[in-house]
Amino acid sequence: MELANPISVYCDMNSNGGGWMVVLRRKDGSTNFNLQMQSYIDGFGDLTGEMWLGLSVLRDLTCGITEDVYDLRNAGGCHWELRVEVGDWNFNNANANYEYIYIYGDDYRLDVGAYSGNAGNEFTPQLDSAFSASDNDRDAHLLMNLAQVARGGWWYNLDTTPNLCGYYCQPTVLETCSGSMNWGWLSPVKTASMKTRRVVTTY
Template sequence: MWTENTCFGLVLVWIICLTDQTQGQQKNLVSQGEDCTQIKTVSPDATSGVYVIQPAGVKSPFKVYCEMLADGGWTVFQQRTGPQVRFDRGWNKYKDGFGDLQNDHWLGLRHVFVLTKKRSTLRVDLWDFDGGTSFAEYSDFRLGTESEAYRLNVGAYRGNAGDALRGEYAGIDQNGFGFSTSDKDNDGCSPCIFGDIAFNQCALEMSGGWWFSRCGSANLNGDWHSAGNNIGWSSDLRWRTWKGPAPYSAKASRMMIKSV
């Protein structure tokens, strides 16, 4: 005879088994290199895909997607191609990561932090709805510690998408600011005034987690918009130095790291 206690016990056993299985899978991961750059250097014929890495000083290996290009192996930490994965998440999700590594995902701030302990280059790829693409690269990319809200640090810019992280106009440089989410505000607004509109939290107004500075001119983690609904105030995947004059929401974006 089934009772409430019997059902509870079965559910508890299922949870314990699932937890043990997940922990076992994590323990069985075998590192293939410190990062995607090292993997590509050791194995020049390596192709793009999911790999297991273990950066120096990290106790447990973890999976990443490596984009293996002619100039080396890049560790992808953000990818957007559509609305299938919701990026309007809280601090813990952005810290630990979410999504599908082979599709749309955010790798996790704690993983990006350890990857950028090495001298690294950041690459941002953008795609529009007309088949065009552009990129922005930054030298000396690194993040601060969690107590520093994973503060953004980038060096020299090169590319053809424009330097949106430093801003389309003075006063909105996002370099040097901590990461903000709807439940953890680290932006420069108290409030920010845009015309007759006052914003206290960029993450609430712009959606998604990002390194906001007076909201800034870059945010690739906002809401995704389809063609025809992506111009103007609904430009939530924005890189304001790229398209214009009206704000433009990208069709797709990708952010990657290569160690130097």
């Protein structure tokens, strides 16, 4: 899949063989992620700092015009694998790798492939979830907008676990960081990144 308009991206050439395009980076809380839906569609931040690439780009790259992931994920250029890297405040670091990532539909729903890694398969409860933001409540919770609770957009289902776009929080005796960015046992999260890389299929 080729994008209609060129964009600037940050490429990680060191992790797990290199060739990764960075989709999300959190490292110091310097960027406000409590933004409205259009910002998450367009992307925001600094390519060398904290950033979000944009849902529109992800949907275009993964050919998410249709919901038929099984037909498209191996089509020309549409198969992109996903790597999530997270670290907590106790200096633990781990990763979650997925066979593919697929963003589809007008509400930017999420699908991912088979999991491997040591961070935990935290995306399972959020499969087929629409993306929510502070002004766009698409989660499955009936009583509240979870993007407002977590202060950041994400593919929320019934709670704020996991999310890597929530508010940045260092735990203290008085601050439990409830609802902040988290990923399973690495919670609250201090550093996080999501990266994707095209899978070239040869026949």
